Amino acid sequence: NAGVTQTPKFRVLKTGQSMTLLCAQDMNHEYMYWYRQDPGMGLRLIHYSVGEGTTAKGEVPDGYNVSRLKKQNFLLGLESAAPSQTSVYFCASRGTGGSNTEAFFGQGTRLTVV
C-alpha cells in the first residue's frame, strides 16, 4: 500500500500565482487533514475533512481552500500565493476507530513563494 501520497514534493511559486496540492490515501480513511509546518511553530492545522463532501476550517485557514470530492483525495488550494505561505505542507489521514487511532502522514510538500 502507498499509504498517503502528496504531490508535488517541491514547488516554487511567484506571488499571486495559484496552485493545488493533492493528497491521496488508499486506506479508506474518513478523516483527512492539511497542516503546515514552520520553524519553531510545530504542525498547525489549516483545514480538515471528516468525510467525502465535507470540509472545515482549522487553526490557520486564511488564504487556503480545500475540497474533498472523493473520499481518497483531499485537495489544498492557494488562490493567490503570498510569501507568508512559504512552508512545508503535510497531509494526514486517520480511520474512524476513534480519536485513539493513529494518523498517517504524507511525505510533505515544500512550497516557496517568491
Add this chain to the structure above:
Amino acid sequence: ILNVEQSPQSLHVQEGDSTNFTCSFPSSNFYALHWYRWETAKSPEALFVMTLNGDEKKKGRISATLNTKEGYSYLYIKGSQPEDSATYLCAFSPWGSYIPTFGRGTSLIVHP
C-alpha cells in the same frame, strides 16, 4: 486552541545515555494521547497511542507513561543511539473531537 506543551525544545545527548522528555496537555476531557517520531526529511510515524490513566507502553528501548489526572506524558529512551535522532511529537485528542492538537516537538540529537 488547546495548549499542548513539550519540553525540552531540544536535547543533545551522547550515545548510550538515557533520556526523557515531557508532553503536557489539558487534564480535562481527555480521550487519547499519541507520540510520533519524526525523522528529518521524512514524515511523522506513530510510536504509541495512550488512552488510560497510568498507561505504560514500550517499543524496544522507547517507553512512555501517561498521567491524565495531572495532564502529562513522559517519553523515555534507554541507551540512546544515533539512529534515535529525530523530533518526537505528542498529539492530544479531547473527547468528541476529530482533531488532534500537536505539540511543537522535542528535537533529540544523539552524538556518537
